[in-house]
Amino acid sequence: MPVRRPPSTPALAVALASAALLLSACTADEPSASTAAVSARPEVVTADVPMRTVLDDVARGVTLPAEPQRVMVLNEELLDATLMLGVEPVGISLGRDQPTAAAYLQDRKPDLTYLVNAGLPDAPDVGAVLTAEPDLVLAGDATTPEVLAGLEAIAPTYVARVDGTEWTATLHSVAEALGREDRAATWLGGYDWRTQQVRQQIADAGNAGRSVALVLWTAEGPVVLDETSFAARVAASVGLTPTGRTGGAPGPVVPVSAIPASDRLFVFVRDALGVDGDALEAAMASAEVRALPAVAAGNVAVVDGSAWATRGGPAAAHLVLDDLLAAFGA
Structure with a gap:
């Protein structure tokens, strides 16, 4: 059986030099963390990104990606729905009156700990949201106009009503924002079946x-x-x-x-x-x-x-x- 030999010294030197040049070029193109933290909303090229406009739960027209890739979720109920719909968020808020994400979600998905956390659900740290570089923000309807304006300066922001009187309506809203209405309908069918059982x-x-x-x-x-x-x-x-x-x-x-x-x-x-x-x-x-x-x-x-x-x-x-x-x- 042939034996794999290590690269010769000249070949190895060339490979290392090439990798160093590539790393240097990539690093030069990336803004520093401090620069990103004070930047305005990043320029987003939408020519190849299908967009759509929907009405959120407070009757605002929101133009957002047809298939969002980087979703920031600023409410525990919206996070529950987002995870069920198969979307991995890039950032979250704390659970209500809790020091982490809602404990029942944290227990099921421990890696929520490592996501960007924007703090209180109805008064998030807008700067933390910016660092997550979302292409869509999901916020609850208790978000103040001032905070909402800050969020919209970062990414399209969909406001969902979360009042507890009909939680499945909130699920439908999140599904609309994420473009996953079919998945929500399938889940609700299974949930209704389990309820009857x-x-x-x-x-x-x-x-x-x-x-x-x-x-x-x-x-x-x-x-x-x-x-x-x-x-x-x-x-x-x-x-x-x-x-x-x-x-x-x-x-x-x-x-x-x-x-x-x-x-x-x-x-x-x-x-x-x-x-x-x-x-x-x-x-x-x-x-x-x-x-x-x-x-x-x-x-x-x-x-x-x-x-x-x-x-x-x-x-x-x-x-x-x-x-x-x-x-x-x-």
Whole structure:
């Protein structure tokens, strides 16, 4: 068998010299990080990039790439939808009241840690967005006009409504912005099928119509989510009955004694490792909480609040279904 010999000394020298020249040329063409940070919106050649114009959720016409390649996502619900649609973002925001991306998404996709993070979802660091060099920005409808103007100076910005009352509408909006409406329709068909399966399993277990109370715990005390919240809507879709206050979620902090009676109590915090998590741990050990009928009967579950307290998304919906099935499907 022939033996592969190392290159001769002259040949090796020529190869190294060529590589050095190529590297030098590439480096000379690239702007420094400091230059990029203060540059205006980069000039984008669109001759070979198909573009389209759509109306976003606040009735703004947005001209954006037909197939965006570098998407910045500034909201956890929009990030959930983006990931489900098969798009890898170049940058994200923090999860609501969390020190990272929403924990339930971070757990499923740990490399979110390494993306550009623009900070708070409704007040992102526009400079951080610029460093990600996006060709599309997805923002929530709580973004202020001043921030929105800064984002639009960087890249086309699609504003999606995220109010939690109908989370699948948000999914449709993200799919429109990304040009992936067919994928969204396919996912929703599968999700509807799973919802019906879970509903049937709960009914077969004799638990159809059981009442559930959903309580978000904070450092200040418990907040009862009402029937319009995302998690309550998922519970209702599988034949359960959310109990508690009406008139919009989330509500005010209430005394422990005001937590409504229910067949099952689900409690959660947004950040299990923060002060809210400490408050919940202390509360669950207190005599007042242990005296609640559902807790005394052992019908209480501490679930992942980063998913349950969100305003809705594909991965969050499946996690809530998992917990409901575990509680009522056997």
